[in-house]
Amino acid sequence: MYYFFDESGDFTFPEDRFDSYVQASLICPDSELNAVDRFVSGRQAAWDVQELHATHLADDQLQDVADFINRSPCQLLAHVVDTVLVTTKQIAQFRLDQAATLSRNLEWYRTESTKAIGAPVPEIEQRMDREIKRSGLQAQMNHGEFVQSRFLIELIFDALQKVAAYLLRRSVARGIRGFSLRSRRQAAYQNGRRREIPERRDRAGPSVAGSRKSDAGGALAP
Amino acid sequence: MLAEPWHREPRHPFIEKFSRESGRIQGREVTSAIDLSGIFEHGLQFEPSQEHGGLQLVDAVAYIVRRAILEPDNPAIQVAYETIRASLRNGRQSSLTIQRLAVGEEDRSSLGRYRRLTSLASPR
Numbered sequence: 412m413y414y415f416f417d418e419s420g421d422f423t424f425p426e427d428r429f430d431s432y433v434q435a436s437l438i439c440p441d442s443e444l445n446a447v448d449r450f451v452s453g454r455q456a457a458w459d460v461q462e463l464h465a466t467h468l469a470d471d472q473l474q475d476v477a478d479f480i481n482r483s484p485c486q487l488l489a490h491v492v493d494t495v496l497v498t499t500k501q502i503a504q505f506r507l508d509q510a511a512t513l514s515r516n517l518e519w520y521r522t523e524s525t526k527a528i529g530a531p532v533p534e535i536e537q538r539m540d541r542e543i544k545r546s547g548l549q550a551q552m553n554h555g556e557f558v559q560s561r562f563l564i565e566l567i568f569d570a571l572q573k574v575a576a577y578l579l580r581r582s583v584a585r586g587i588r589g590f591s592l593r594s595r596r597q598a599a600y601q602n603g604r605r606r607e608i609p610e611r612r613d614r615a616g617p618s619v620a621g622s623r624k625s626d627a628g629g630a631l632a633p
Numbered sequence: 634m635l636a637e638p639w640h641r642e643p644r645h646p647f648i649e650k651f652s653r654e655s656g657r658i659q660g661r662e663v664t665s666a667i668d669l670s671g672i673f674e675h676g677l678q679f680e681p682s683q684e685h686g687g688l689q690l691v692d693a694v695a696y697i698v699r700r701a702i703l704e705p706d707n708p709a710i711q712v713a714y715e716t717i718r719a720s721l722r723n724g725r726q727s728s729l730t731i732q733r734l735a736v737g738e739e740d741r742s743s744l745g746r747y748r749r750l751t752s753l754a755s756p757r
Binding site: 433447569573 | 683719
């Protein structure tokens with residue numbers, strides 16, 4: 412089962428205008444992956460483009476993509492957030508609260524690990540300290556990246572839940588070889604234009620990966 | 634805990650593939666465990682979109698949904714949204730999940746924008 416994730420919008424949360432940001436997932440059974448790739452390759456050739464970039468597609472081309480998805484067994488999910496429901500002030504407060512909670516957890520860990528084994532494990536302390544800085548400091552991760560990575564975890568959780576129901580059909584489950592989660596390489600926005608940046612393991616990736624395991628446990632418990 | 638009938642013969646294919654007779658959870662020995670490391674052995678991979686048709690399609694999905702929110706009077710984009718609406722069904726029987734941070738006072742004035750998009754049936 413393949414899970415693809417991407418977002419639309421720059422997640423900059425301006426205070427002077429309304430904007431809305433969407434994260435979506437496309438869930439593709441193993442048996443459909445070739446059909447998806449064939450459709451995309453066919454449209455790239457027909458529309459004379461190297462890649463289907465949604466922002467470059469005309470409305471009738473977007474409709475063509477929607478028709479293909481509607482005909483296919485692929486499933487979708489979409490999560491939305493906007494600049495009214497979530498403001499920069501709220502994000503800043505949320506991050507400070509989270510950093511404070513993580514700091515309390517670190518203190519608790521230090522006390523209890525000292526009681527149990529004589530001293531805390533330095534790697535665990537360092538990891539928790541990194542998470543505290545990431546949560547609380549914009550210099551480590553800007554508000555947009557923070558919101559994206561936080562809500563991406565929830566989207567992954569929902570996608571796994573959706574598939575758990577799908578797996579109840581034995582004929583579907585029989586064709587599953589494993590679970591593969593794929594996202595576009597981290598994108599950054601510069602002067603309103605999107606550019607892809609190389610993967611950096613110390614950015615949003617590990618936060619997502621770190622939360623994924625516990626989410627997965629819940630997702631597989633219908 | 635997985636649905637108990639999945640463990641009965643003939644066992645569900647998911648159990649066949651990912652169940653282990655024993656394993657350890659938080660240091661404790663357990664029996665009949667699900668091997669999450671087997672399920673997610675590849676982790677979340679960040680890939681270049683030109684190499685994956687699925688990433689290009691999900692880019693279009695996110696774009697269609699966002700434009701359906703921002704352009705309620707654009708009939709072409711509303712038809713595209715209608716086309717994928719049923720496939721967007723989530724666990725709360727809605728076609729769109731609205732995210733927020735549970736902190737501070739919440740201004741709910743934008744929720745009206747989503748009303749016609751969240752129901753699984755078209756409002757038309």
